[in-house]
Amino acid sequence: MTPLLELEGLTRTFGSFTALHGITLSLPPGRVGLLGPNGAGKSTLLKILMGLIPPTSGRGRVFDQELGGDRDSAGNWRLRRLIGFMPEADALVPGLTGVEYVTLAGELYGMPRREAQRRAHEVLSFLELEEARYRRVEEYSAGMKQRVKLAQAIVHDPPVLLLDEPTSGLDPAGRDAMLRLVQALGADHGKSVILSTHLLADVEAVCERVVIVAGGRVRRVGTVAELCGRRDDHYRVRVDGDPAGFRDDLLTEGVQLLGEVGPGEWRVSVPRGWTNLAFFKLAEVNGVTVRSLTRDDETLEELFLRTVSS
Numbered sequence: 125m126t127p128l129l130e131l132e133g134l135t136r137t138f139g140s141f142t143a144l145h146g147i148t149l150s151l152p153p154g155r156v157g158l159l160g161p162n163g164a165g166k167s168t169l170l171k172i173l174m175g176l177i178p179p180t181s182g183r184g185r186v187f188d189q190e191l192g193g194d195r196d197s198a199g200n201w202r203l204r205r206l207i208g209f210m211p212e213a214d215a216l217v218p219g220l221t222g223v224e225y226v227t228l229a230g231e232l233y234g235m236p237r238r239e240a241q242r243r244a245h246e247v248l249s250f251l252e253l254e255e256a257r258y259r260r261v262e263e264y265s266a267g268m269k270q271r272v273k274l275a276q277a278i279v280h281d282p283p284v285l286l287l288d289e290p291t292s293g294l295d296p297a298g299r300d301a302m303l304r305l306v307q308a309l310g311a312d313h314g315k316s317v318i319l320s321t322h323l324l325a326d327v328e329a330v331c332e333r334v335v336i337v338a339g340g341r342v343r344r345v346g347t348v349a350e351l352c353g354r355r356d357d358h359y360r361v362r363v364d365g366d367p368a369g370f371r372d373d374l375l376t377e378g379v380q381l382l383g384e385v386g387p388g389e390w391r392v393s394v395p396r397g398w399t400n401l402a403f404f405k406l407a408e409v410n411g412v413t414v415r416s417l418t419r420d421d422e423t424l425e426e427l428f429l430r431t432v433s434s
């Protein structure tokens with residue numbers, strides 16, 4: 125299977141500053157979350173993938189298309205046809221109706237006008253903007269604005285979607301609807317999705333794989349299950365009885381409480397050299413009974429914080 129992305133030693137500098145340090149990465153088609161703190165290099169990477177800026181050195185491909193070359197080279201035009209981009213910024217053109225805006229995007233991607241118009245109606249219906257398509261985009265609600273930005277990204281039916289913070293500014297219902305659309309575009313319509321976001325829950329909801337970048341370097345790559353899989357030092361423990369003394373003793377012994385699941389039940393991280401017998405001893409001393417003790421996964425948020433702070 126041709127990889128979605130194949131990058132080899134990709135570096136990008138701006139003057140004396142290195143934004144990306146020799147990124148080497150291979151990803152199969154699918155839905156990928158691109159995570160990283162502010163300034164990690166995500167936008168720089170996305171711009172290189174879209175052919176908007178060239179790498180300073182290194183090589184890469186999106187499917188069969190080589191990266192690099194001048195902004196207006198034939199190769200970069202092919203890249204833009206392969207990729208639909210939904211920017212975070214409000215990139216709407218005031219004064220245009222939804223259908224005019226999406227048609228314009230289609231033409232900018234190189235589609236003939238009639239074909240762009242036909243597809244604009246099609247994708248606006250798919251995104252449940254059929255009723256609103258003749259209204260001006262500046263009158264749209266936040267949820268409709270996000271959907272019309274997604275419409276312009278898929279108008280030319282690209283196999284790859286780059287989505288930059290697609291749920292930005294949405295209320296919980298709008299966010300759910302957007303995530304369902306992204307999931308459906310991937311799972312039912314065969315699109316590969318690169319989702320750049322600060323919202324780890326969005327990645328958990330729709331992505332199969334995660335790439336964590338920090339300081340211009342790839343720090344983790346893998347499936348969510350692989351990266352967050354059972355850890356030797358993470359447990360979920362539940363006790364019956366008054367848990368206060370037991371909890372305090374756990375803290376004194378260097379156990380970290382990662383979260384309270386319910387009364388007397390915590391997700392914990394144990395220190396090096398810890399043996400599970402200690403849970404039972406501390407319970408006995410405090411007059412409580414250990415009802416369950418199981419190995420636990422790490423959440424994506426814990427993995428992310430551990431990765432970017434190390």
Ligand SMILES: Nc1ncnc2c1ncn2[C@@H]1O[C@H](COP(=O)(O)OP(=O)(O)OP(=O)(O)O)[C@@H](O)[C@H]1O
Pocket residue numbers: 138141142143160161162163164165166167168169
């Ligand atoms: N044109 C430029 N000139 C100089 N420095 C730049 C330029 N573009 C990006 N940088 C620097 O490169 C680094 C990476 O920036 P980038 O925008 O790729 O990060 P990011 O991960 O997208 O961050 P954010 O989540 O804040 O958008 C930053 O330190 C930024 O200041």
